[in-house]
Amino acid sequence: xxxxxxxxxxxxxxxxxxxxxxxxxxxxxxxxxxxxxxxxxxxxxxxxxxxxxxxxxxxxxxxxxxxxxxxxxxxxxxxxxxxxxxxxxxxxxxxxxxxxxxxxxxxxxxxxxxxxxxxxxxxxxxxxxxxxxxxxxxxxxxxxxxxxxxxxxxxxxxxxxxxxxxxxxxxxxxxxxxxxxxxxxxxxxxxxxxxxxxxxxxxxxxxxxxxxxxxxxxxxxxxxxxxxxxxxxxxxxxxxxxxxxxxxxxxxxxxxxxxxxxxxxxxxxxxxxxxxxxxxxxxxxxxxxxxxxxxxxxxxxxxxxxxxxxxxxxxxxxxxxxxxxxxxxxxxxxxxxxxxxxxxxxxxxxxxxxxxxxxxxxxxxxxxxxxxxxxxxxxxxxxxxxxxxxxxxxxxxxxxxxxxxxxxxxxxxxxxxxxxxxxxx
Amino acid sequence: xxxxxxxxxxxxxxxxxxxxxxxxxxxxxxxxxxxxxxxxxxxxxxxxxxxxxxxxxxxxxxxxxxxxxxxxxxxxxxxxxxxxxxxxxxxxxxxxxxxxxxxxxxxxxxxxxxxxxxxxxxxxxxxxxxxxxxxxxxxxxxxxxxxxxxxxxxxxxxxxxxxxx
Numbered sequence: 001x002x003x004x005x006x007x008x009x010x011x012x013x014x015x016x017x018x019x020x021x022x023x024x025x026x027x028x029x030x031x032x033x034x035x036x037x038x039x040x041x042x043x044x045x046x047x048x049x050x051x052x053x054x055x056x057x058x059x060x061x062x063x064x065x066x067x068x069x070x071x072x073x074x075x076x077x078x079x080x081x082x083x084x085x086x087x088x089x090x091x092x093x094x095x096x097x098x099x100x101x102x103x104x105x106x107x108x109x110x111x112x113x114x115x116x117x118x119x120x121x122x123x124x125x126x127x128x129x130x131x132x133x134x135x136x137x138x139x140x141x142x143x144x145x146x147x148x149x150x151x152x153x154x155x156x157x158x159x160x161x162x163x164x165x166x167x168x169x170x171x172x173x174x175x176x177x178x179x180x181x182x183x184x185x186x187x188x189x190x191x192x193x194x195x196x197x198x199x200x201x202x203x204x205x206x207x208x209x210x211x212x213x214x215x216x217x218x219x220x221x222x223x224x225x226x227x228x229x230x231x232x233x234x235x236x237x238x239x240x241x242x243x244x245x246x247x248x249x250x251x252x253x254x255x256x257x258x259x260x261x262x263x264x265x266x267x268x269x270x271x272x273x274x275x276x277x278x279x280x281x282x283x284x285x286x287x288x289x290x291x292x293x294x295x296x297x298x299x300x301x302x303x304x305x306x307x308x309x310x311x312x313x314x315x316x317x318x319x320x321x322x323x324x325x326x327x328x329x330x331x332x333x334x335x336x337x338x339x340x341x342x343x344x345x346x347x348x349x350x351x352x353x354x355x356x357x358x359x360x361x362x363x364x365x366x367x368x369x370x371x372x373x374x375x376x377x378x379x380x381x382x383x384x385x386x387x388x389x390x391x392x393x394x395x396x397x398x399x400x401x402x403x404x405x406x407x408x409x410x411x412x413x414x415x416x417x418x419x420x421x422x423x424x425x
Numbered sequence: 426x427x428x429x430x431x432x433x434x435x436x437x438x439x440x441x442x443x444x445x446x447x448x449x450x451x452x453x454x455x456x457x458x459x460x461x462x463x464x465x466x467x468x469x470x471x472x473x474x475x476x477x478x479x480x481x482x483x484x485x486x487x488x489x490x491x492x493x494x495x496x497x498x499x500x501x502x503x504x505x506x507x508x509x510x511x512x513x514x515x516x517x518x519x520x521x522x523x524x525x526x527x528x529x530x531x532x533x534x535x536x537x538x539x540x541x542x543x544x545x546x547x548x549x550x551x552x553x554x555x556x557x558x559x560x561x562x563x564x565x566x567x568x569x570x571x572x573x574x575x576x577x578x579x580x581x582x583x584x585x586x587x588x589x590x
Contacts, residue, residue: 020568
């Protein structure tokens with residue numbers, strides 16, 4: 001319809017432009033701007049095909065005024081203007097093709113995401129039910145643990161899928177987001193809104209927080225959980241940067257919303273929100289930052305608490321710790337006091353450090369943002385030396401005891417077997 | 426003596442053209458001052474017009490007095506200005522009886538001719554409704570609805586019927 005209006009406008013202006021040069025110039029410029037705006041806003045190949053006709057019509061209608069327009073449009077010429085319009089048309093065609101082809105991928109991702117969301121909802125129900133059962137001691141711990149593992153895997157899968165979805169939205173523009181046009185950036189915003197991306201990120205982070213609240217995490221699981229959390233956070237930061245870039249460009253800042261305003265994309269959340277296409281604003285991201293921070297905090301708290309329990313459950317008392325540095329200080333302090341006080345460290349070294357920490361907690365502790373490989377190796381070495389020292393002392397004690405027993409036995413047997421001395425007269 | 430006088434005389438004769446050439450002002454020829462298209466300029470509250478593209482700024486209060494006998498009559502109105510190839514400025518606007526032709530001076534535009542759009546013989550004044558000026562070298566075309574005149578700095582050359590005045 002817009003094209004018909006444009007053609008009508010061209011006809012009308014042409015009638016007048018046969019008389020006034022200024023009107024010829026201004027009507028050409030108006031028609032040019034109108035076509036350029038429509039090209040920039042085009043979202044389908046059909047629209048672009050129609051606009052190609054409009055460019056041809058514009059060129060044909062003003063061709064007789066070419067000499068005049070070449071001077072009047074200074075510093076550009078009539079030919080340059082038409083070429084510029086055709087170049088814009090070509091670029092937009094390329095962009096529309098990319099967006100349309102990506103749109104198919106997005107719809108595939110959407111379907112998979114919806115399916116996984118449904119499965120997650122089902123697993124979440126299972127989780128609640130299992131947790132209740134555990135409290136009533138009706139199910140075995142192993143069974144519950146298996147279910148939890150499934151739930152955890154599902155969360156990870158959803159996380160991966162979500163970022164695959166956002167990557168596919170940004171894919172056509174990834175090379176240089178700053179050079180994309182206003183319309184292209186608005187298209188990204190529309191797709192982000194349609195895919196409900198921010199709400200989904202929020203939900204995943206929130207589910208992970210809930211998961212930590214209701215689950216007794218096994219020591220060996222922490223490493224992968226930390227890894228997942230860090231990757232999620234880093235991906236979110238990257239996505240946030242891109243979203244800020246498009247939001248700034250499309251004059252739709254992602255302002256902070258009042259507390260509790262974040263809408264969940266959970267059940268039914270995979271559907272786009274009503275009016276999302278018309279609304280040129282993105283959802284607030286502050287809540288996502290908060291929930292990701294909460295996830296990290298809870299994970300770390302759970303980790304250090306679990307580690308502390310390894311010591312306290314075996315009646316080894318360490319100074320309280322809440323991070324890698326304080327943990328290392330507590331252990332060194334314990335080792336020093338054991339060395340000076342001659343404390344029995346068998347349980348500490350063998351039962352706790354070797355059997356539990358080294359076997360189950362080591363992968364997580366070796367993460368750079370927890371303790372780090374080098375720091376763990378230093379601790380391990382200090383504890384091994386403590387063990388060697390105690391072992392040497394015991395060994396000497398055993399040798400001494402054996403020697404005493406041996407000497408005693410020798411004295412006893414030699415005394416008994418000695419024949420009585422015969423006195424010679 | 427006579428020979429010396431004759432030599433001096435010949436020298437004077439030969440150096441005369443060089444003397445006159447060095448005293449004459451430098452002139453560049455075949456200059457085209459014409460603007461490709463007229464400028465539609467809105468008169469400001471200070472009674473000035475400002476054409477950014479061609480660098481023309483002037484006060485039009487005296488023009489308002491000349492045409493409407495009111496210094497503020499042109500405020501907010503649009504003036505049509507076009508410079509022809511010879512360098513004359515053609516100025517008119519809606520409600521005008523005349524097209525004013527100005528020649529440039531030192532910091533001034535001096536009226537060269539005011540061309541009446543009415544029939545002077547029958548004393549019928551015609552007010553222009555929505556005029557437009559087109560560059561039609563060496564002349565300027567005035568359009569106003571069905572009205573069409575071809576103008577030179579000195580007057581109407583050809584009217585809408587193709588006749589000359």
